[in-house]
Amino acid sequence: MADLSAQLQHQVIAARTDRRPLTIVGGNTKAFMGRSPVEEHTRLDLSGHTGILTYHPVELVLTARAGTRLTELEAALAEQNQMLSFEPPRFGPEATIGGTLACNQSGPGRPWWSSIRDQVLGIRMINGRGEHLHFGGQVMKNVAGYDVSRLQAGAMGTLGVMTEVSLKVLPKPAASRTLKLAVSADEAIGIMNRRALESRPLTAACWYQGHLYLRLSGALSAVEATLARWEGEVDDAGDAFWQQLRDQQLSLFDGEAPLWRFSVSPSAPLADLEGEWVLDWGGAQRWYRGEADKARMEAIAAAAGGQVSLYRGGDRQQEVMHALPPALQQLQLRLKEAFDPDHLFNPGRVYSWM
Amino acid sequence: MTQQNTAGREALRQTLAARFRTFIEPEYVISDDETLRPYECDGLSMYCEMPLLVVLPGTVEQAQQVLKLCHQQSIPVVARGAGTGLCAGAMPHAEGVVLSMARFDRILEIDAPSRSARVQPGVRNLAISEAAAEQGLYYGPDPSSQIACTIGGNVAENSGGVHCLKYGLTVHNLLSIELLTVEGDRLTLGSQGLDACGMDLMALMTGSEGLLGIVTEVRVKLLPKPEVAQVVMAGFDSVQAAGDAVGRIIAEGIIPGGLEMMDSHAIVAAEAFAQAGYPVDAQALLLCEVDGTEEEVHEHIDAVETLFRHLGATSVRTSHSEEERARLWKGRKSAFPAVGRISPDYYCMDGTIPRGQLAHVLTEMQKMSDEYGLRVANVFHAGDGNLHPLILFDANTPGEFEKTEAFGGRILELCVEVGGCITGEHGVGIEKIRQMPVQFNDQEVAQFHRIKDAFDPQGTLNPGKGIPTLRQCQEYRSLNPRLEPNSPVAAQAHSHQEAGHG
Numbered sequence: 001m002a003d004l005s006a007q008l009q010h011q012v013i014a015a016r017t018d019r020r021p022l023t024i025v026g027g028n029t030k031a032f033m034g035r036s037p038v039e040e041h042t043r044l045d046l047s048g049h050t051g052i053l054t055y056h057p058v059e060l061v062l063t064a065r066a067g068t069r070l071t072e073l074e075a076a077l078a079e080q081n082q083m084l085s086f087e088p089p090r091f092g093p094e095a096t097i098g099g100t101l102a103c104n105q106s107g108p109g110r111p112w113w114s115s116i117r118d119q120v121l122g123i124r125m126i127n128g129r130g131e132h133l134h135f136g137g138q139v140m141k142n143v144a145g146y147d148v149s150r151l152q153a154g155a156m157g158t159l160g161v162m163t164e165v166s167l168k169v170l171p172k173p174a175a176s177r178t179l180k181l182a183v184s185a186d187e188a189i190g191i192m193n194r195r196a197l198e199s200r201p202l203t204a205a206c207w208y209q210g211h212l213y214l215r216l217s218g219a220l221s222a223v224e225a226t227l228a229r230w231e232g233e234v235d236d237a238g239d240a241f242w243q244q245l246r247d248q249q250l251s252l253f254d255g256e257a258p259l260w261r262f263s264v265s266p267s268a269p270l271a272d273l274e275g276e277w278v279l280d281w282g283g284a285q286r287w288y289r290g291e292a293d294k295a296r297m298e299a300i301a302a303a304a305g306g307q308v309s310l311y312r313g314g315d316r317q318q319e320v321m322h323a324l325p326p327a328l329q330q331l332q333l334r335l336k337e338a339f340d341p342d343h344l345f346n347p348g349r350v351y352s353w354m
Numbered sequence: 355m356t357q358q359n360t361a362g363r364e365a366l367r368q369t370l371a372a373r374f375r376t377f378i379e380p381e382y383v384i385s386d387d388e389t390l391r392p393y394e395c396d397g398l399s400m401y402c403e404m405p406l407l408v409v410l411p412g413t414v415e416q417a418q419q420v421l422k423l424c425h426q427q428s429i430p431v432v433a434r435g436a437g438t439g440l441c442a443g444a445m446p447h448a449e450g451v452v453l454s455m456a457r458f459d460r461i462l463e464i465d466a467p468s469r470s471a472r473v474q475p476g477v478r479n480l481a482i483s484e485a486a487a488e489q490g491l492y493y494g495p496d497p498s499s500q501i502a503c504t505i506g507g508n509v510a511e512n513s514g515g516v517h518c519l520k521y522g523l524t525v526h527n528l529l530s531i532e533l534l535t536v537e538g539d540r541l542t543l544g545s546q547g548l549d550a551c552g553m554d555l556m557a558l559m560t561g562s563e564g565l566l567g568i569v570t571e572v573r574v575k576l577l578p579k580p581e582v583a584q585v586v587m588a589g590f591d592s593v594q595a596a597g598d599a600v601g602r603i604i605a606e607g608i609i610p611g612g613l614e615m616m617d618s619h620a621i622v623a624a625e626a627f628a629q630a631g632y633p634v635d636a637q638a639l640l641l642c643e644v645d646g647t648e649e650e651v652h653e654h655i656d657a658v659e660t661l662f663r664h665l666g667a668t669s670v671r672t673s674h675s676e677e678e679r680a681r682l683w684k685g686r687k688s689a690f691p692a693v694g695r696i697s698p699d700y701y702c703m704d705g706t707i708p709r710g711q712l713a714h715v716l717t718e719m720q721k722m723s724d725e726y727g728l729r730v731a732n733v734f735h736a737g738d739g740n741l742h743p744l745i746l747f748d749a750n751t752p753g754e755f756e757k758t759e760a761f762g763g764r765i766l767e768l769c770v771e772v773g774g775c776i777t778g779e780h781g782v783g784i785e786k787i788r789q790m791p792v793q794f795n796d797q798e799v800a801q802f803h804r805i806k807d808a809f810d811p812q813g814t815l816n817p818g819k820g821i822p823t824l825r826q827c828q829e830y831r832s833l834n835p836r837l838e839p840n841s842p843v844a845a846q847a848h849s850h851q852e853a854g855h856g
């Protein structure tokens with residue numbers, strides 16, 4: 001537990017004076033994400049800026065320094081039978097809450113238990129002028145000023161250095177069970193979307209290697225009643241499956257082939273692409289492994305009502321995010337400059353032009 | 355206004371109206387005072403201003419042309435939905451055009467399989483749920499004004515309702531929005547998926563009070579209707595006891611669909627108005643609704659009843675039919691008009707506080723109430739800490755509204771002092787712009803201005819709302835010596851001040 005904010009602020013001010021860009025690093029478990037620009041920049045290391053500042057279980061609110069590890073947060077929450085409802089993936093024990101928000105990372109429960117972007121209530125951040133600012137708050141409803149906290153989700157640190165994050169947390173469900181049934185991917189899309197229309201305690205739905213997995217969580221009576229009604233076998237290894245899915249430890253994620261992430265309408269039909277898929281988030285997040293032309297992938301994503309990004313592997317000197325229309329590109333650039341006029345933070349990480 | 359100015363304004367009004375009428379049906383360009391009058395304010399009628407013109411485009415192309423023309427001539431544009439806002443956010447600008455989105459009232463698509471609806475911005479909040487009902491779906495956020503308010507206004511204010519704790523605010527229930535920039539460019543933010551690449555612009559737009567762009571289409575998420583919903587009503591003989599009960603429900607791991615509290619003034623007023631069967635001698639009343647599957651609701655309702663009794667509730671009643679549930683809610687949902695009946699006027703505040711501070715805040719508020727000689731009734735979205743003190747006053751008594759505003763301002767400062775904020779769902783608009791410096795220091799306010807500049811460099815979208823000028827901040831601080839420049843009370847209340855802040 002250490003407060004490095006003054007030091008971090010000095011480093012930003014010094015970088016600004018020298019016009020020297022910075023690469024912001026938390027636990028460094030997500031270095032593979034975004035573009036990898038050719039140039040090496042000075043690192044701004046958040047991993048020592050740690051500690052839970054306030055946690056009031058009955059308020060369902062927790063505030064921690066951005067470098068705090070997810071493992072530490074979860075341990076503190078578990079003592080109160082609470083959880084980070086967005087089930088953040090971790091690609092290593094060092095994963096931090098700041099990096100999770102910057103990369104907008106949420107796990108299998110996302111469609112029902114919401115995302116980190118949804119659950120963030122406030123942040124402190126150092127902008128490109130070296131000012132340490134506070135936005136949002138530690139309460140669940142707050143509409144004073146623009147929502148700068150949620151704007152950070154997906155910005156990958158390009159707008160500033162987050163130093164503190166306040167989050168809404170939730171109670172752990174009393175019970176959780178997984179149903180498994182053998183179906184094709186196409187059938188699975190239909191079933192996942194139909195099941196999601198029912199008022200039943202569905203909290204995750206994924207198709208992988210010929211099987212559909214449905215997670216039910218909540219009051220034991222409700223979970224059991226649903227198990228009795230729905231088709232499928234109870235999978236005793238269910239919890240392990242969801243954890244491996246969340247942290248990308250399933251065999252599909254092994255090896256070097258490029259990994260594409262489609263974020264699309266959950267009911268969109270499966271794209272006509274040879275190769276292996278994982279359909280998570282009830283069909284709204286789809287992983288595909290294989291070499292492919294980015295423009296073609298973008299067309300497929302657009303037809304399915306969404307976007308695609310090259311999540312891992314492949315050529316990371318090129319653009320890895322879904323291409324933006326020019327008006328949106330200009331707007332993002334103007335916003336970038338509103339926070340970071342000298343382009344100090346993570347240049348080129350999200351887009352080559354930013 | 356000098357005579358010359360008046361003549362100049364009238365001339366500008368007529369020329370501009372003529373230009374608009376070349377591409378909008380003439381009856382939808384309003385330029386006479388009598389027809390303009392209903393547009394002079396929103397739901398906060400203490401603030402009014404007559405606009406130059408009101409236009410009601412019927413297509414996105416028409417709205418686009420209005421924006422382009424206004425942009426060329428640097429004419430302010432104020433978007434308007436149903437005008438139910440409570441912060442004077444839709445109050446017109448004297449030199450500007452009101453862009454009413456009322457004609458954009460079509461539901462374009464209900465897509466049951468993907469649980470979403472694509473609607474125009476002038477569609478009323480409740481109309482979405484009504485249209486989706488056939489498919490067993492509904493739209494989550496339910497502001498008390500849902501019969502009238504529009505989804506465009508909801509996006510602009512990030513509106514909430516009594517079901518927010520479980521189902522989220524507007525920002526949590528959107529998939530994508532289409533908007534027009536001040537220059538008239540069309541943009542889509544978000545997607546039909548659950549996120550989009552890069553910084554979250556849709557979140558930034560939500561709650562931006564018409565300062566960053568005009569919403570022309572919204573895709574919202576729909577939720578399956580819960581199998582059952584039941585509400586438990588409990589009376590308590592102290593606010594503290596009721597507040598503790600709220601904390602205990604959460605600690606049990608139950609997230610109620612709705613969790614509302616009223617104080618004794620509000621209970622009495624609501625009961626007189628709605629005959630809901632509220633215990634009028636209670637000091638505080640809780641309404642706790644649990645929804646979901648039948649099994650879960652039964653399990654949780656049992657737990658909630660037991661807990662309330664155990665914590666000394668003076669009365670406990672649970673709804674056993676839809677009719678009874680509706681009656682128990684009716685009192686709460688009509689709390690504003692009910693209070694309107696016991697006083698000539700009332701002024702609704704909207705701070706959020708950490709729930710644990712409730713008893714303290716209510717005690718302090720009572721002291722202020724005595725000091726100002728004005729009564730205050732409280733309704734409270736207890737689950738998420740959003741407090742609506744209703745200050746009772748008489749606008750016909752000279753000076754009483756000013757006193758009321760001063761009292762209201764003190765309440766908001768108190769909310770920030772205990773770690774909360776000045777507005778939970780009604781927005782800043784013009785009304786709370788004075789209190790913004792309590793929550794934000796000058797550097798933060800300057801950052802807000804830079805965001806605004808990125809969207810609207812000339813500052814013609816809803817000018818004078820939402821974000822105070824730095825000069826307004828300084829004035830506020832000079833009148834409120836408790837506040838040091840650049841160090842809001844918020845920061846002082848933080849237990850963890852770090853060097854260099856401000």
Ligand SMILES: Cc1cc2nc3c(=O)[nH]c(=O)nc-3n(C[C@H](O)[C@H](O)[C@H](O)COP(=O)(O)OP(=O)(O)OC[C@H]3O[C@@H](n4cnc5c(N)ncnc54)[C@H](O)[C@@H]3O)c2cc1C
Pocket residue numbers: 396397432433434435436437438439440442443444455475496497498499502503504505506507508509510511512513514515516563564565567568569570690779780816
């Ligand atoms: C009795 C009563 C009860 C209420 N209860 C609640 C409640 O429970 N929860 C809650 O959150 N609010 C509540 N409100 C406040 C109000 O209803 C909400 O703020 C609502 O979202 C406003 O919608 P509107 O269509 O009336 O917007 P308006 O009042 O017309 O406008 C509100 C703001 O949105 C902007 N705007 C409107 N349309 C657009 C658009 N298409 N594009 C860009 N900007 C736009 C306007 O410029 C303005 O700044 C209540 C109000 C009343 C009168």
